[in-house]
Amino acid sequence: MSWEPTLAHFLILSAAVFSIGLVGVMIRRNAIIVFMSIELMLNSVNLSFIAFARYRFEMDGHVFAFFVMAVAAAEAAVALAIVIHVFRHKRSVSVDELADLKY
Amino acid sequence: MLSTFNTLALLTPPEAAEFLSVIPAAMVTIVVVAFILIDMFHRQGTPRDYLAYFSVIGLAATAAGCWYLWDTAADPEVFAYGPAFFGMLYFDQFALFFAALACISGALAMLCSPALLQSHRMDRGEYYLLILFSVIGMIVMTSAADLLTLFIALELMSIPIYVVAGFLRKDSRGAEASMKYFILGSISAALMLYGIALIYGAAGTTNLEMISQNLIYITDSGHEAYPMVILGMVLIMSGFIFKVAGVPFHIWAPDVYSGSPTPAVGFMATAFKAIAFAAMLRVMVVAFPAEVFRGGFFGLGWIDVAFFVAFASMVLGNFVAVVQKSVKRMLAYSSIAHAGYIMVGFVAANSHPDFYLHNDAILFYAVAYVFAVVGAFGVLSYFGRRGRAVETFDDLGELGLKYPFMGLVMGIFMFSAAGFPPTAGFLGKFYIFRSGVDVYAQSGETAMLVLVIVGVLTSVVGAYYYLKVLVYMYMKPAKKEFPPLEHKGTRWAVAICAAATLYIGMFPAQTIDISRDAVMDMSGVPTGAPEGAEIGGPHDVDIQAVIRAGEVRLEELVPDEDE
Numbered sequence A: 001m002s003w004e005p006t007l008a009h010f011l012i013l014s015a016a017v018f019s020i021g022l023v024g025v026m027i028r029r030n031a032i033i034v035f036m037s038i039e040l041m042l043n044s045v046n047l048s049f050i051a052f053a054r055y056r057f058e059m060d061g062h063v064f065a066f067f068v069m070a071v072a073a074a075e076a077a078v079a080l081a082i083v084i085h086v087f088r089h090k091r092s093v094s095v096d097e098l099a100d101l102k103y
Numbered sequence B: 001m002l003s004t005f006n007t008l009a010l011l012t013p014p015e016a017a018e019f020l021s022v023i024p025a026a027m028v029t030i031v032v033v034a035f036i037l038i039d040m041f042h043r044q045g046t047p048r049d050y051l052a053y054f055s056v057i058g059l060a061a062t063a064a065g066c067w068y069l070w071d072t073a074a075d076p077e078v079f080a081y082g083p084a085f086f087g088m089l090y091f092d093q094f095a096l097f098f099a100a101l102a103c104i105s106g107a108l109a110m111l112c113s114p115a116l117l118q119s120h121r122m123d124r125g126e127y128y129l130l131i132l133f134s135v136i137g138m139i140v141m142t143s144a145a146d147l148l149t150l151f152i153a154l155e156l157m158s159i160p161i162y163v164v165a166g167f168l169r170k171d172s173r174g175a176e177a178s179m180k181y182f183i184l185g186s187i188s189a190a191l192m193l194y195g196i197a198l199i200y201g202a203a204g205t206t207n208l209e210m211i212s213q214n215l216i217y218i219t220d221s222g223h224e225a226y227p228m229v230i231l232g233m234v235l236i237m238s239g240f241i242f243k244v245a246g247v248p249f250h251i252w253a254p255d256v257y258s259g260s261p262t263p264a265v266g267f268m269a270t271a272f273k274a275i276a277f278a279a280m281l282r283v284m285v286v287a288f289p290a291e292v293f294r295g296g297f298f299g300l301g302w303i304d305v306a307f308f309v310a311f312a313s314m315v316l317g318n319f320v321a322v323v324q325k326s327v328k329r330m331l332a333y334s335s336i337a338h339a340g341y342i343m344v345g346f347v348a349a350n351s352h353p354d355f356y357l358h359n360d361a362i363l364f365y366a367v368a369y370v371f372a373v374v375g376a377f378g379v380l381s382y383f384g385r386r387g388r389a390v391e392t393f394d395d396l397g398e399l400g401l402k403y404p405f406m407g408l409v410m411g412i413f414m415f416s417a418a419g420f421p422p423t424a425g426f427l428g429k430f431y432i433f434r435s436g437v438d439v440y441a442q443s444g445e446t447a448m449l450v451l452v453i454v455g456v457l458t459s460v461v462g463a464y465y466y467l468k469v470l471v472y473m474y475m476k477p478a479k480k481e482f483p484p485l486e487h488k489g490t491r492w493a494v495a496i497c498a499a500a501t502l503y504i505g506m507f508p509a510q511t512i513d514i515s516r517d518a519v520m521d522m523s524g525v526p527t528g529a530p531e532g533a534e535i536g537g538p539h540d541v542d543i544q545a546v547i548r549a550g551e552v553r554l555e556e557l558v559p560d561e562d563e
Helices: A007-027 A031-058 A060-090 B004-013 B016-040 B048-074 B093-119 B126-142 B148-165 B172-202 B208-218 B226-244 B252-259 B262-287 B302-322 B325-352 B353-382 B405-417 B424-443 B445-473 B488-506 B509-520 B530-534 B543-549 B553-556
Strands: none
Touching: A007 B172, A031 B093, A031 B172, A060 B148, A060 B172, A060 B325, B016 B048, B016 B093, B048 B093, B048 B126, B048 B488, B093 B126, B093 B262, B093 B353, B093 B488, B093 B509, B126 B148, B126 B252, B126 B262, B148 B172, B148 B226, B148 B262, B172 B208, B172 B226, B172 B252, B172 B325, B208 B405, B208 B530, B226 B262, B226 B302, B226 B325, B226 B405, B252 B262, B252 B325, B262 B325, B262 B353, B262 B445, B302 B405, B302 B445, B325 B353, B325 B424, B325 B445, B353 B488, B353 B509, B405 B488, B424 B445, B424 B488, B488 B553
């Protein structure tokens, strides 16, 4: 019996990966892992775009995915710089250290 | 299904007139390139004030350019078919209005900056450059006609500001602010992106007008794609609510505002909010106009989401601001409250297409808000010397007596933010609440009246903490010395803000006309404008312009009484 993945399978996978990313941002303490989780969220959206684009036989979604990749790269550059910036001050990349700004 | 719109568009080369739509963004881009070239030849060790002035002049020229294009944008014959560049950018007065506002906000914030940067030994050109990049993003965002353009512009506007938040490198609070802003901002961008993906999946296009056409088939809640559309819509809206610091997504604002360089906070708090509201207005009105998506009151569409955000922002923002000890945190919570007030105008104007033209209240409020808040942060940055910056209310003691000019302008800004006549803030609040009462009077929606009453009552709370600033500045003893950062840029910037606040407050006619024109000319509105002609009353509408805006719906101006 042959089995082919349909649109729904890709969407469920995409939603699952997105949720993993969102949970990762919330519960992980290491700033680099938090950043990786954000990338996971962006890329799961890419998967959705590609799945929809293939389903509809059109190019808009593919194009959108490329733009999202470019944006993710720009975000990565800024994010790693910020992580280094924080590390210089705190000698740690744990987000728990970032608690000066509350009173 | 191949998107016919794009196929047709690809066969047609762009008209020369289409390039009008990129003029404001292109002007700022030219300023950026020239800035980089000039900064390259900068002699080490000399101050970079002239770079700030150069950027300010560039942004002022762009704002003037928007004014120059004003009449062209309203001309229906400039280019006839849809948005420019294959459905990517609108060229209308609405976009020009907010482009000019972003430029003005950025210019005033930059004018306040050189003294502070020099005091922190961070007198670098990149600071101005990053703000200029952000302004480009804002200009593109106001004219976005496609979710793709919108998303790119959103990121272009946000990413430079994550860096600016941590720009004072030796300050660990800046690093923290930058990190928090980045993480939360990226999550909101990812949520919004997921929303865009779902809408793309349901509508098969990312063009705003095409979305509204295609979604007509999915307005039935039994349709299999219906939950997807609702989820996508809510996610897109949550991205905007994050940017305006509305209540469920407001957590970042106080931390980021108190850790970032003070003049840049003026820019973050005003331009971001105004532009995000502009883009939200455009997206929600153009792409999701159907009654079932709008929801009315408690049909649970996007208007109802906006209703709860407005309610919660006003209450939480104002009450939490009361107990703050830090002035910047107080202003951050008050900016959450301001987002709530603007949201009241948004709810009132869009609760039904009849009231669409009431949106001019939002535009007027945005103008009043920009001048008051950029000015207030400008005054704070004047006392922002490294290591001896004004932080708490106690630090403000006697500053108004020692520095009469700064005391005077701070008084004007606080009166405007609190909503006292004869300042612009009073009229802004007045128009917002009047649009709400008008909607109540004509539609009998009690929810709208509740929102207005909550708005008025929380403004009273707001008056308490704004006047507290003045009480401390004039009536409390000084506990510490705060040598000011004397710089003519800061003085000019706050003087301009104060003058504009008073001028708009006393002679509002021009600003009202401009904001009304901008709303009337907003492109892509499917149903709103024609019905707007029936309101009458305070808005005497130019019927010709209304008909021009919606030729398709001309028949509907005459209601069919037989049915």
